[in-house]
Amino acid sequence: MWLICGLGNPERRYIGTRHNAGFAALDLLLHELGDLKLCDTKFQGACVKTRFFEESLLLLKPLTYMNESGRCIAPLSNFYRIPPERIIVISDEIELPPGQIRVRARGSAGGHNGLKSVVSCLGTENFPRVRIGVGEKPEYMDLADYVLGKIPPDEEKTMAEAYQEAAEACLDIISKGVDKSMNLHNAKRK
Structure with missing residues (x-):
């Protein structure tokens, strides 16, 4: 089993903020994998199980605030016996230009x-x-203030493309391995 976790803040007022980039990418994954809904609540998180080819997946949004995301992810991964190398975390990154993706093992x-x-x-x-x-x-x-600020209108298209690419990068990690996913996604938008 794999755990894919998008990081963000759970309240509606944070939708569309830079810090919720992980939630936005996870929303695209939910759509691509069959218009799934996060309906199961465990360990302070909303999750859903599905399959991607032969792999079982658990998609998760922590319902804790960003700074306490681990309090949701660790007990959930322990409960399902998911080793760290099969936990993919999606997050925002201020050190990268808007829209650039960086995959790391x-x-x-x-x-x-x-x-x-x-x-x-x-x-x-x-x-x-x-x-x-x-x-x-x-x-x-x-x-x-910056990371909790809304994505400006002139960056919305770039960020929407980045969320899509981040979702693809997660599936590439699972189907092709992390090194291949790094090669496919890290070189774009430099």
Whole structure:
């Protein structure tokens, strides 16, 4: 079984914000895999089980706030006995230009509080992640205000394409392996 987790904040007021890029990509995956609905609530998260070719998948949105995402992901992965190398986490990334995707097999949280929580609760950095570039914050802005701000209209098309590519990158990790997914997706939009 694989766990694909989109990071974000659960309240409606966060829809369309930079920090909810992981939720937006997961929404596309839910649509592509059969217009699935997150209907099961476990361990402070909304999830649904499905299949992708021969693989069982569990798609998840933590219902905790971003900074506590690990409190949902770790117990759920323990319950289903999903090893870290089969947990794909989708998140926003301010170090990448808007719309650029970066797939990694493992690595540090890089200052992202949602990923810090996942690393802390799982006790490892060895899980694949798909990061979606949202661009650097302007010098005059507070980081929280920037990532919790709405995607500007002139970036909406770019970000919609990025969410689609992030969803494809997750499925490529499962069907082709993380290295192949990195080769397919990391070189785009530089």
